[in-house]
Amino acid sequence: MWKYFAKRLGMMAVALFFIILLTFIIMHSIPGGPFTSDRKVSAEVEAALNAKYNLDAPLYEQFFDYLGGVLRGDFGPSYEYTGKSVNDFIANGFPVSAKLGVITMVFVLLASIPMGILAAVKNGKWQDMAVMAVATIGVTIPSFVIASVLIYIFSFRLNWLPTYGVDTWKGYILPVIALGGYSVSYLARLMRSSLLEVMGQDYIRTARAKGLSETKVILRHAMRNALIPVITVLGPTVANLLTGSFVVEKIFAIPGLGVHFVNSVSQRDYTTIMGVTIFYATFLLAMIFIVDVFYCLIDPRIKYE
Amino acid sequence: MEPILQVENLKTSFFTSNGEVQAVRGVSFSVEKGDILGIVGESGSGKSVTSMSILKLLADTGKIKEGTILFEGQDLTKMGKAQMRKIRGEKIAMIFQDPMSSLNPLIPVGKQVAEMIKEHHPEKKKDELKREVLDLFSRVRIPEPEKRYNSYPHEFSGGMRQRVMIAMALGNKPDLLIADEPTTALDVTIQDQILKQLRGLQKEFGTSIIFITHDLGVVAELCTRVIVMYGGLVMEEARIDDIFEDPKHPYTLGLLASIPKLEQDKGQRLSPIPGSPPDMTNPPVGCPFAPRCPYARNICAAECPEFKEVGEGHRSRCWLLDPEAPSDHNPFR
Ligand SMILES: Nc1ncnc2c1ncn2[C@@H]1O[C@H](COP(=O)(O)OP(=O)(O)OP(=O)(O)O)[C@@H](O)[C@H]1O
Numbered sequence A: 001m002w003k004y005f006a007k008r009l010g011m012m013a014v015a016l017f018f019i020i021l022l023t024f025i026i027m028h029s030i031p032g033g034p035f036t037s038d039r040k041v042s043a044e045v046e047a048a049l050n051a052k053y054n055l056d057a058p059l060y061e062q063f064f065d066y067l068g069g070v071l072r073g074d075f076g077p078s079y080e081y082t083g084k085s086v087n088d089f090i091a092n093g094f095p096v097s098a099k100l101g102v103i104t105m106v107f108v109l110l111a112s113i114p115m116g117i118l119a120a121v122k123n124g125k126w127q128d129m130a131v132m133a134v135a136t137i138g139v140t141i142p143s144f145v146i147a148s149v150l151i152y153i154f155s156f157r158l159n160w161l162p163t164y165g166v167d168t169w170k171g172y173i174l175p176v177i178a179l180g181g182y183s184v185s186y187l188a189r190l191m192r193s194s195l196l197e198v199m200g201q202d203y204i205r206t207a208r209a210k211g212l213s214e215t216k217v218i219l220r221h222a223m224r225n226a227l228i229p230v231i232t233v234l235g236p237t238v239a240n241l242l243t244g245s246f247v248v249e250k251i252f253a254i255p256g257l258g259v260h261f262v263n264s265v266s267q268r269d270y271t272t273i274m275g276v277t278i279f280y281a282t283f284l285l286a287m288i289f290i291v292d293v294f295y296c297l298i299d300p301r302i303k304y305e
Numbered sequence B: 001m002e003p004i005l006q007v008e009n010l011k012t013s014f015f016t017s018n019g020e021v022q023a024v025r026g027v028s029f030s031v032e033k034g035d036i037l038g039i040v041g042e043s044g045s046g047k048s049v050t051s052m053s054i055l056k057l058l059a060d061t062g063k064i065k066e067g068t069i070l071f072e073g074q075d076l077t078k079m080g081k082a083q084m085r086k087i088r089g090e091k092i093a094m095i096f097q098d099p100m101s102s103l104n105p106l107i108p109v110g111k112q113v114a115e116m117i118k119e120h121h122p123e124k125k126k127d128e129l130k131r132e133v134l135d136l137f138s139r140v141r142i143p144e145p146e147k148r149y150n151s152y153p154h155e156f157s158g159g160m161r162q163r164v165m166i167a168m169a170l171g172n173k174p175d176l177l178i179a180d181e182p183t184t185a186l187d188v189t190i191q192d193q194i195l196k197q198l199r200g201l202q203k204e205f206g207t208s209i210i211f212i213t214h215d216l217g218v219v220a221e222l223c224t225r226v227i228v229m230y231g232g233l234v235m236e237e238a239r240i241d242d243i244f245e246d247p248k249h250p251y252t253l254g255l256l257a258s259i260p261k262l263e264q265d266k267g268q269r270l271s272p273i274p275g276s277p278p279d280m281t282n283p284p285v286g287c288p289f290a291p292r293c294p295y296a297r298n299i300c301a302a303e304c305p306e307f308k309e310v311g312e313g314h315r316s317r318c319w320l321l322d323p324e325a326p327s328d329h330n331p332f333r
């Protein structure tokens, strides 16, 4: 088992190396340098800038310089904001994004799993219909539309919640719903169908034949089996929440990492784009690894080869 | 002897999108205390649905439409959920048809057996439960019970899983054990061992058993009485000797002819009676076996024969046994 996890970690390191390499190559193959802008910079100034940021050196040398930095946890300086490093952006933005992400994830799990269970247990009844109606809306309407509608109703009309910022707990309500809406709906549907399938299995009949109550049958026998597909998609769900946060952070003017990323793209801030991409990639791989560990813990059939 | 279980005119249907599947259409039988009753019949004849009806373990679409199921004097069909749960696993236990899928894949087998005991005897302590489970495991000849206690179902072969199921079913020494084709999925040597164990249990604890199978040969080894099912009906009911020496229904004759003669053919599913069972969404008005019966007459297709006494403890459902029935040619040829 430990050997298996060690191997997985090794594979993650390799994957990460190629992600860094690819981002680096793509960033350097886009025409136009970081100092190409509407405003004309004299040739001398440009040369000086290139020299300062070591942009004249051969590409492989630049790459290994960069890689060395990344390994030390240093993503280099920002090209756009003098005196600021990419690490500063991450240090400022990530805690904000992470807080929103964690709150959203908790909300997603606490909402979707009970919703899915309720719908499956009340299969075909009005509770099922209600959950499925909400879940269908949630997966079909994009987060920015949901966000706009929510802002219109709860902020402009009813004046209950702020339109932007997360200075108070009230500020989190709308962003969390907008960000988590899709995942709640998706996971609730998945939980429902998975639990329904499991409830039809022979071993559930065995559990009932033991004389267990329906609650015990569901909690002890059906839930763990039904959660397996849900756990499988938790990795991508986290990814979804992270990428989704670009839009939601922008709409609600939340000073998270997503906003920095969007800005850095429009400003050709190479090092910031690369740094944030690599940071996200690492984060994602870590998430997937954690999901994998959970998966192995819950399902004894998984072989560790 | 008094019966432990008495099923009267049981009718069970499934209400599906294709209409009503009339799986069981009026089945009556009884099981004496300490007796082994065999239920035989081809695939789809309603054997499993009958047994699931007794414990009310039918799928959501299934419903008992009519009839009574008296167990120790109480009608199970009228029993509430909570009362029913007290009976399941404690008084009536069941071994299911498919051992591969009948155990929870995520829970160690020992724990699954212990759960059955714990549910009905919550006062039992952990180590007491474990001791009982280990005892059951060695009783059903699971090698190295101590080591196997914490194994998961996927680490077991089909035969071993079925032993776990049997150990589980015996956990609370039930008064009635329903074994639904417990050996069909297994190879011959294991089949013989399991039959031996069931017989031993019946002797030791006086457990009454309903043994369901395709195979009249197996019935001969184990049971004292047999009912033969076809198309959701009981076609013949008799003591085991009468079934073999004096069968009174053409379907029973067909089944007898299909018993594998050679030892190595055993366990193979033969279907030597030509034709196939009826569609239960639209069951025939006459005798369900008539379209396949070599002796069928006009009346057989038109009207279903009654289930009649033909000897002591011997009943059969066939027009051939009625001296008044018109004897013209067979419309199915
Ligand atoms: N859940 C269900 N929904 C609809 N029809 C069903 C269901 N379960 C069983 N049936 C139908 O009921 C009839 C009797 O099935 P049953 O399982 O009792 O047969 P069986 O005698 O046990 O056969 P086998 O030897 O193959 O186990 C069949 O026609 C079957 O298609």
Ligand SMILES: [Mg+2]
Pocket (backbone or CB within 6 Å): B047, B048, B049, B097, B180
């Ligand atoms: Mg069956």
